[in-house]
Amino acid sequence: MANVQTLSKGEQTRERILDIAQDAVLHKGFAGTSLDEIIAEAGITKSGFFYHFKDKNDLAKALLQRYLDTEWSVFDALFKQADELSEDPLHSFLIFLKLFAEVMGDLPNGHPGCLVSSYVYSDHMFSRDVREMTTEGHRIWRRRFRERLDRIAARYPSRIEVNLDDMADMLSAVADGGIILSKSLSEPGVLSRQIMQYRAFVRLVFLGN
Amino acid sequence: MANVQTLSKGEQTRERILDIAQDAVLHKGFAGTSLDEIIAEAGITKSGFFYHFKDKNDLAKALLQRYLDTEWSVFDALFKQADELSEDPLHSFLIFLKLFAEVMGDLPNGHPGCLVSSYVYSDHMFSRDVREMTTEGHRIWRRRFRERLDRIAARYPSRIEVNLDDMADMLSAVADGGIILSKSLSEPGVLSRQIMQYRAFVRLVFLGN
DNA sequence: TGTACATCAGTGAACGCGCGTTCACTGATGTAC
DNA sequence: TGTACATCAGTGAACGCGCGTTCACTGATGTAC
Numbered sequence: 116m117a118n119v120q121t122l123s124k125g126e127q128t129r130e131r132i133l134d135i136a137q138d139a140v141l142h143k144g145f146a147g148t149s150l151d152e153i154i155a156e157a158g159i160t161k162s163g164f165f166y167h168f169k170d171k172n173d174l175a176k177a178l179l180q181r182y183l184d185t186e187w188s189v190f191d192a193l194f195k196q197a198d199e200l201s202e203d204p205l206h207s208f209l210i211f212l213k214l215f216a217e218v219m220g221d222l223p224n225g226h227p228g229c230l231v232s233s234y235v236y237s238d239h240m241f242s243r244d245v246r247e248m249t250t251e252g253h254r255i256w257r258r259r260f261r262e263r264l265d266r267i268a269a270r271y272p273s274r275i276e277v278n279l280d281d282m283a284d285m286l287s288a289v290a291d292g293g294i295i296l297s298k299s300l301s302e303p304g305v306l307s308r309q310i311m312q313y314r315a316f317v318r319l320v321f322l323g324n
Numbered sequence: 325m326a327n328v329q330t331l332s333k334g335e336q337t338r339e340r341i342l343d344i345a346q347d348a349v350l351h352k353g354f355a356g357t358s359l360d361e362i363i364a365e366a367g368i369t370k371s372g373f374f375y376h377f378k379d380k381n382d383l384a385k386a387l388l389q390r391y392l393d394t395e396w397s398v399f400d401a402l403f404k405q406a407d408e409l410s411e412d413p414l415h416s417f418l419i420f421l422k423l424f425a426e427v428m429g430d431l432p433n434g435h436p437g438c439l440v441s442s443y444v445y446s447d448h449m450f451s452r453d454v455r456e457m458t459t460e461g462h463r464i465w466r467r468r469f470r471e472r473l474d475r476i477a478a479r480y481p482s483r484i485e486v487n488l489d490d491m492a493d494m495l496s497a498v499a500d501g502g503i504i505l506s507k508s509l510s511e512p513g514v515l516s517r518q519i520m521q522y523r524a525f526v527r528l529v530f531l532g533n
Numbered sequence: 534t535g536t537a538c539a540t541c542a543g544t545g546a547a548c549g550c551g552c553g554t555t556c557a558c559t560g561a562t563g564t565a566c
Numbered sequence: 567t568g569t570a571c572a573t574c575a576g577t578g579a580a581c582g583c584g585c586g587t588t589c590a591c592t593g594a595t596g597t598a599c
Binding site for chain 2: 574575576577578579
Binding site for chain 1: 587595
């Protein structure tokens with residue numbers, strides 16, 4: 116949302132290509148999305164596309180990089196917002212989860228899908244560096260959620276034995292799985308309700324209610 | 325595992341095609357899987373393929389139908405096993421989840437992936453009837469898990485307010501998401517540990533520990 | 534301020550390969566009488 | 567048991583279209599002097 120207006124003409128076209136491509140990839144998979152349809156929708160020629168990306172794999176990489184970046188800026192903003200509302204690590208995390216659920220529920224036509232999940236189910240289509248980006252993405256999510264859980268566990272005794280890495284992973288799992296369910300069932304609300312259930316789990320583990 | 329030996333020659337070839345196709349689709353997506361590579365691995369010709377399937381969408385349909393059928397026979401077997409070990413609905417469900425986690429953890433190279441999830445991220449590639457099959461698959465899972473939860477809720481008070489549909493969906497979400505994480509991180513154990521965490525959640529809700 | 538040159542953001546046409554699909558045909562196996 | 571015919575489980579060759587990629591070129595904008 117920052118520098119939308121400050122983009123040069125070329126950067127604007129590039130962003131437009133990425134927007135169109137992401138939408139298509141989330142519905143047809145990477146292999147099912149042709150450059151022809153992208154350029155048709157973008158209103159440029161084939162060569163115009165190759166001015167911005169050296170080949171299709173390069174598009175895949177740029178697409179994923181942008182997705183991971185924006186994903187993180189969303190999480191960062193929500194964490195920051197939550198931290199401002201409570202200094203307690205548990206309550207801050209619970210607030211974050213509530214905000215996260217709200218954001219995911221407020222998308223007009225439901226969540227469009229997780230590009231990382233889509234890529235995982237097409238891993239053999241991508242070069243090694245792209246595959247490593249999806250792996251690294253999940254590792255970062257684990258680490259960052261885990262940090263929060265560490266701080267919680269330092270202050271609150273847990274009602275049951277828990278592995279904090281698994282608990283951190285569970286948020287990714289519930290979100291990825293919730294998106295799939297939402298899309299498949301055409302019930303946009305499913306995703307945010309799943310996140311709220313993860314929240315209930317965290318509450319039960321550390322507060323017992 | 326039943327009638328492996330009683331298949332006719334044609335049925336054997338058909339199953340072989342489906343095995344090869346499923347493996348490829350889970351790694352490259354449906355569009356990224358060519359008939360050429362399938363027939364090469366199956367050791368037949370293009371026309372041999374079209375003797376068994378009228379077109380590529382027909383293959384997609386047969387693939388998904390077989391996947392849903394075997395998936396259900398696995399769940400049915402595990403539910404039956406669990407029911408034999410306990411008559412109490414909660415304990416039976418907890419046993420089922422333990423068995424489920426074990427089965428998912430015992431796969432030699434990790435879980436190969438969920439065909440339904442893969443299809444959801446390529447929904448625009450398929451005819452309407454195939455898309456409806458994935459939706460119906462998720463609906464059936466919800467209904468069947470929900471039946472179990474209804475019986476539990478009838479006997480056990482829940483520690484917190486829960487929506488049983490959401491709780492039923494959460495098993496699908498955690499499983500689908502867990503598979504994605506396992507694949508992406510190349511950590512086969514993640515999936516079964518996620519299922520065990522869902523189990524811990526159910527326990528906390530109905531037993532409080 | 535005017536001119537020369539460089540960079541930006543593309544165009545247009547052609548390429549060869551791989552894709553899914555069709556069609557006429559065939560040898561092996563099964564069935565009827 | 568032998569023969570006629572039908573079905574099964576494919577083969578082989580050809581199809582046209584769409585795909586990703588390349589290459590020589592170009593008008594508009596920016597920069598140096």
